Structure formats: C-alpha cells, structure tokens
Amino acid sequence: MSRPRASERKPPWLRTFVPKSSPLVVTVCEGCGLYVIEDRESVWESWDYGCVEGDDLTVAIILGRQLTRVTWLPSVGHPLLRSTFGSRGIMPDGQYLARHMCHLARISVKPFTPPKRDRPPGKPWGGPKLSKQEIAEFKRIWNMPYSQLKHEKTPTNKVGQGDEFQALF
Template identity: 90%
Template sequence: MSRPRARERKPAWLRTFIPKTSPLVVTVCDGCGLYVIQDRENVWETWDCGLVEGDDLTVAIILGRPVTRITWLPSVGHPLLRSTCGSAGIMPDGQYLAMHMCHLARISVKPFKPPKRERPPGKPWGGPKLSKQEIAEFKRIWNMPYSQLKHEKTPTNKVGQGDEKQTLF
C-alpha cells in the first residue's frame, strides 16, 4: 500500500509546532491529499493545518465545525489539544484548530507562532562596591598560582567585612 500523495507543500511552521516528541502527527489525508494534524494520544482525531482565532473562530462556529483548543506547553516545547464541547470552552482570545472535513475548504491557513517566554525584569547591577584595597587583594589572589594559594594564610581582614553592607545581587 503506497502513501497518499500530497496536493500541497508542507507548511514550514508545522516543524516547530509539532516536534518529534509530540503525540501529534502531521500526515497527508487519504481522501483529499491535504496536510492534516492527527492527535494520536487517546482517540485519533484529525485537524486542519491552520490557526483558528478571531473572525475565523466565528466562521467555524457558524459552519458548525468542531474545534479544539491549543494549549502550548513551554516546558516540553509542544502543544496539547483540549477538546471543546459545542460552544462550551470556547473563548474569544483562544487559539484553535478546526476539525478536518475531507474535500471541504479549510477555515484558516494562518500559521501558529509559539508564545514568547515571559521573563521577569532583572535588577541592574550597579557595579562593584568595594574599596580599592579590596579589589587589589582580589586581583592578587585571583592571579596567584594554585600551588602557592594552598600555602597562603587566611588574612585577618576579610574582603567585605568592613562597615559597608555587601550584597551579591
């Protein structure tokens, strides 16, 4: 049995959307020859390749096309599909895939872009708050060979033990 022949080029965004570790699989539909996404985790379901959101979501609801919600898992780097029951579970700001109906036009062909990781703002480093003597002592110890450093006595005036408050960050 031969594999079905694709009638279109494979969308490039599918490589980042569905990595090899995902339970989702990109394949060619046997009937119409279009690329589809198959969820093979529990019940095998077939979805069109195209992000449904905004006005496209309204079109999918009017046409009665079932949709599934995309939940991006940044920890594993691939999406998880959550089923919706009719209009329950559909939110206007969500991202969805429409169920594949062979020989019918797709609701959308918009590519998926994974969300950017939010990073908390960091505190700017204000530079060293050490005296010139402490910086010179650090440089001296830093540049000392290890064989000589083993025999070095610990100084009684330790760096950062003065009256000023030292913090790491």
C-alpha cells in the same frame, strides 16, 4: 500499500509546531491529499493545520465545525490539544484547530505562533529583595530536619517589603 501523495506543499512552521517528541503527527489525508494534524494520544482525530482565532473563530462556529483548543507547553516545546464541546469552552482569546472535513475548504491557514515569554531567558526575575537576616532565617529553616521543624513555633513578627508585608511562613 503506498503512502498518499500530498496535493500541497507542507508549511515549514509545522515542523516547529509538531516536533518528533509530540503525540501529534503531521500526515497527508488519504481522502483529499491535504496535510492534517493527527492527535494520536487517545482517540485518533484529524485537524486542519490552520490556527483558528478572531474572525475565523466566528466562521467556524457558524459553520458548526468542531474545534480543539491549542495549549502551548513551553516546558516540553510542543502543543497539547484540548477538546471543546460545541461553543462551550471557546474563548475569544484562544487559539484553536478545526476538525478536518475531507474535500471542504479549511477555515484558516494562519500559522500558529507560540505565546511570548513573560521575560527573556537569562535575565533575572527582579522580584522582592530579601535582607541578609531573611536569607539567613530561610537557610536555617530549610536545613532544619522535619522532626525538629514541626515543633518550631511560627514567628509572630512580619518582615516588611516597602508597603507590603510578608510572613516568613
């Protein structure tokens, strides 16, 4: 049996959206010849590759198309699809994929853009500054055996960081 031929060009951003390590697979629909994203993690489902958000989300709800929420996993570099139930679970700031319906137009062909990182890689966090006394106390407690640690009393003094107060434990 031969593979179905695609009736369209494969969008280049799909290679980064669905890498080889992902449980998602980009295939060609046998019925209409369009590229679809198949979720092969549990139940095999086909989704159109366009990112549904904003006004397209309203169109999808009006047309009654089933949606799945795209959750980007930065640690592994690929998305995870989470089912929504009707209009429940749909948030206006989310990104979704619409269920593939053969021979019907896609709701969207907008490429998926992963969320921006909170900070550029390689830059320091810039969190609270610790004094040498606090670092020494942390190291002492960190290196203490558990049997000794459970008999240790919690210190009553609090260490201040400007207007904030932090307890050591």
